[in-house]
Each structure stands twice: as structure tokens, then as C-alpha cells.
Amino acid sequence: MxxxxxxxxxxxxxGSLASRAQSPVDWHDPLVAAGTAEVDxxxxxxxxxxxxTRLPESTGRVVREAVWSLSRNSAGLYxxxxxxxxxxxxxxxxxxxxxxxxxxxxxxxxxxxxxDRGERCWGSYSFGNPIVYxxxxxxxxxxxxxxxxxxxxxxxxxxxxxxxxxxxxAFEFVxxxxxxxxxxxGTSIAQGACASRPGMAWTNLLxxxxxxxxxxxxxxxxxxxxxxxxxxxxxxxAALYVVDCMPNMxxxxxxxxxxxxxxxxxxxxxxxxxxxxxxxxPGYANRQTNAAKRADDERADRAQRxxxxxxxxxxxxxxxxxxxxxxxxxxxxxxxxxxxxxxGMEAYARAYHRAVEKxxxxxxx
Numbered sequence: 001m002x003x004x005x006x007x008x009x010x011x012x013x014x015g016s017l018a019s020r021a022q023s024p025v026d027w028h029d030p031l032v033a034a035g036t037a038e039v040d041x042x043x044x045x046x047x048x049x050x051x052x053t054r055l056p057e058s059t060g061r062v063v064r065e066a067v068w069s070l071s072r073n074s075a076g077l078y079x080x081x082x083x084x085x086x087x088x089x090x091x092x093x094x095x096x097x098x099x100x101x102x103x104x105x106x107x108x109x110x111x112x113x114x115x116d117r118g119e120r121c122w123g124s125y126s127f128g129n130p131i132v133y134x135x136x137x138x139x140x141x142x143x144x145x146x147x148x149x150x151x152x153x154x155x156x157x158x159x160x161x162x163x164x165x166x167x168x169x170a171f172e173f174v175x176x177x178x179x180x181x182x183x184x185x186g187t188s189i190a191q192g193a194c195a196s197r198p199g200m201a202w203t204n205l206l207x208x209x210x211x212x213x214x215x216x217x218x219x220x221x222x223x224x225x226x227x228x229x230x231x232x233x234x235x236x237x238a239a240l241y242v243v244d245c246m247p248n249m250x251x252x253x254x255x256x257x258x259x260x261x262x263x264x265x266x267x268x269x270x271x272x273x274x275x276x277x278x279x280x281x282p283g284y285a286n287r288q289t290n291a292a293k294r295a296d297d298e299r300a301d302r303a304q305r306x307x308x309x310x311x312x313x314x315x316x317x318x319x320x321x322x323x324x325x326x327x328x329x330x331x332x333x334x335x336x337x338x339x340x341x342x343x344g345m346e347a348y349a350r351a352y353h354r355a356v357e358k359x360x361x362x363x364x365x
Contacts, residue, residue, distance in 0.1 A: 023167070024166070025164040026169065028165070028171055029161065030042065033173050040176045041176065042077055043079065043080060043213060044213065044215060044216060045076075046183070046237070052074040052152060052159070053157070054075065054077065054216065055067075055232065059071075063228045063232075064222070066221070067219050067226070070191070070220055072157040073153070073154065073155055073191070075153075075154045075155065075191045075192050075198075075216045075218060076201070076204065076214060077151075078204070078207075079150045079152070079163075079173065080174035081148055081150070081163065081172060081174060082147045082174065083146065084142050084143065084146070084169055084170045085170075085171070086136070086137060086166065087138065087165065088113065088134075088164070088165055089132065089163070090132070090134075090161070090164075091131070092130055092159070093129060093130045093158070093159050093160045093161075094153060094158060094159070095156065095159065098131075098156075102193075102335050102339065103155065103194040105127050106125070107154055107192065107194065107195045107201075108156055109131060109153045110131070110133070110197055110198065111133055111153065112199035112204075113135055115147070115149075116146060116149075121138065122135075123135040130160065150163070151199050152198060154192030154195060155220070177213055179212060182212055182238065183233055183242065184203055184214060184215065184216055184217060184218065184242040185233050186243075187220065187222075187244065187245060188218065188223075188339060189202075189218065189244070189247060189338070189339060193220060193339040193340075194336075194340065194341060195340075195345050196341075196342050200342045202346075202348035205345060205349035206349050206352050209349060210353065212239065217232075217233060222248065223247070224259075225243070225262075227266070230262075230263045234266060235270075239360060240360060241275070243276065246300040247281055247300075247338055249300045253300075256304065256307075257306055260278065260303065260307035260308075261310065261311060265311075268319075274318070275319075275359050277320045277322060277359060278307075278320070279321075279327075280300075280304065280321075280326075280327070281297040281301050282348075285331075285334040293337070301324065308321050320355065320359055322351065322352070327351045328347055329344060329348070
């Protein structure tokens with residue numbers, strides 16, 4: 001038989017949990033809040049639309065089905081809102097499985113909350129249907145409020161998302177910023193594989209490092225420099241275009257050369273003033289122990305370096321290059337043969353940050 005004191009404490013604890021669960025909540029849906037007005041609360045993309053996807057409906061008729069399907073994933077998208085509530089609940093549904101063998105549910109299907117000081121807010125979570133993240137005991141900001149950034153899942157499609165705050169708390173969504181973004185076109189690495197949570201994807205790390213919006217157009221296994229995708233990339237008024245597709249270049253060397261030169265010429269013709277950054281293959285994790293893998297990444301980089309040199313000789317200005325050596329990928333920075341862990345994602349973000357700051361500083365002169 002349990003001592004009376006233990007029973008009493010258990011009842012108090014259970015009552016406390018019940019009280020928390022039953023606290024009145026005001027719910028806010030960013031798609032509903034936007035209404036019919038010309039305002040968009042979905043950050044991290046170059047268009048306004050009533051969903052959490054990365055390509056506009058008009059592109060569905062022109063891009064390949066694989067690209068279109070991956071564009072339904074919310075990688076790189078984020079919400080910003082201001083509230084003085086000490087508790088925040090995020091509730092949403094996803095359309096696919098929660099996890100992958102090499103990437104946890106918190107990265108594939110989870111969300112990540114940061115405050116306006118760049119500090120991560122840790123929340124408890126439940127991966128059911130719906131998925132629920134709960135953040136409690138947040139700093140008391142009564143009268144002033146705190147602006148939060150909520151990063152959305154990297155490898156899943158989001159629907160029916162709403163944010164709950166304590167009843168009566170101030171709450172306001174922040175509209176998508178008009179500042180020209182850094183537009184990243186790439187592979188599964190850019191999409192976010194295999195970050196443990198959305199805030200650790202290198203594009204989201206870069207967004208916090210620079211304070212600039214970043215548009216994530218990473219398509220797992222499908223960053224292939226296709227003209228139809230380049231058309232859309234060029235349509236987004238950007239501060240910088242990043243082209244990071246070498247890990248998906250499974251075509252002959254001369255074909256890689258042609259795809260790179262055509263992509264750069266297209267971007268330069270559409271946006272003469274926007275810098276373009278070409279990025280090398282990071283190198284396979286087993287390239288030192290597997291000759292075929294080493295030959296594969298070297299073939300892709302050799303073709304892109306040749307394209308870069310010829311494009312510069314053509315007189316194309318504002319073209320930059322980030323090499324494997326510049327990336328400084330640590331030997332243990334990958335989960336498998338190519339996809340970065342959080343450790344590798346930080347290395348990516350630091351390398352990009354160094355390059356981006358130099359490029360944009362030069363552009364502003």
C-alpha cells in the first residue's frame with residue numbers, strides 16, 4: 001500500500017497536468033488569418049499561396065512529377081509571429097510517414113521554434129495524428145511580446161496547421177518580408193537530409209546567421225539542373241542564386257558541362273544584376289576507401305569547374321565558386337555516404353555564410 005504522502009503528491013501532480021491540459025487556448029491559423037487580403041504569412045518562398053508548399057500551382061504543368069511531389073514538402077518554410085503567451089502549442093497534420101531509416105521524425109516531420117534572440121525553445125512533442133508540439137514556461141513578456149520563428153518539416157507535407165496560445169494573450173502573424181531572398185537550388189542535402197530537426201538544416205542555419213530570407217528549392221535526388229526548374233528559379237527576384245546540384249549529376253561529364261553553362265546563361269539573361277554561386281560536390285564520405293565514388297564526385301566537379309572557367313571567359317560577371325575545400329566537410333560529418341548530420345550541416349552553413357557575406361558585400365559596393 002502506498003504511503004498517504006505519496007498518494008497526495010501523485011494526485012497533486014495529476015491535477016497539475018489536467019489543469020495544464022484544460023487551460024483555455026486561442027487558436028490561430030496563418031492561412032485563415034491571411035483571408036482574402038494581399039498578405040502572405042508563409043516565409044521562405046517566392047510566391048503567395050494558401051498552402052505550405054515550395055512551388056506555385058502554375059509549375060505543376062511543367063516540372064517533372066518527382067520534382068512536383070517533393071515541392072509539396074515544406075522544407076525551408078517558416079512562420080513568424082509575435083505573442084506574449086507563456087505557452088505555445090503547435091498542432092498540424094502531415095501526409096506521409098513520420099520518419100526515415102536514416103533521419104528521425106523530428107527532422108522529417110517535426111517543427112522547430114526559435115525566439116527573436118536566436119535561442120531555440122525546447123518543446124515536448126507527440127507524433128500522432130495530429131502531431132502536437134507544446135512549449136511551456138516561456139519567458140514572461142507581458143506587455144512587450146516576443147517574436148518567434150517556427151520552422152516547418154523538412155520531408156513531409158503539412159496541412160491543417162494552427163498555433164495555440166493562452167486565452168487572451170496578444171498574438172499577431174508577421175507577414176513575409178519583402179527583402180530579396182537567397183535562392184538555393186539543390187539536392188536532398190539542401191532539402192535538409194539528414195538534420196535531426198528543421199532548425200539544423202543548413203538553409204535554415206544560414207537564414208539565422210545572415211538575417212536574410214532563404215528560399216529552399218532542394219529536391220531530394222532531383223536537383224538535376226532542368227530548364228523547367230531553372231525557369232522558376234530565375235522568376236524569383238533574388239539577392240543571390242545558389243546552384244548546388246553536383247551530388248545529383250549522374251550523367252556524362254560533357255552533359256554536366258552543358259547543363260551548368262545553360263543554367264548560368266539562363267539565370268544571367270533573366271537577372272543580369274543577381275550574383276550566382278556554383279557549389280562543388282562535398283565529396284562522398286567513403287571516397288577515400290571507394291575508388292568508384294571518388295571518381296564519381298571528381299567527374300562532376302571537373303565538369304563544373306570547366307564550365308565555370310569558360311563562362312568567366314565569356315565575360316559573365318557576378319559568377320562565384322565554392323569548392324569542396326571551401327566546404328570543409330568533416331570526415332565524420334555525414335550520416336551515410338553523402339547526407340550531413342547536424343555536425344555536417346553546421347559545416348555547410350559556416351562555409352555558405354563566409355561565401356555569401358563576401359559576395360553580397362561586394363555587390364553592395
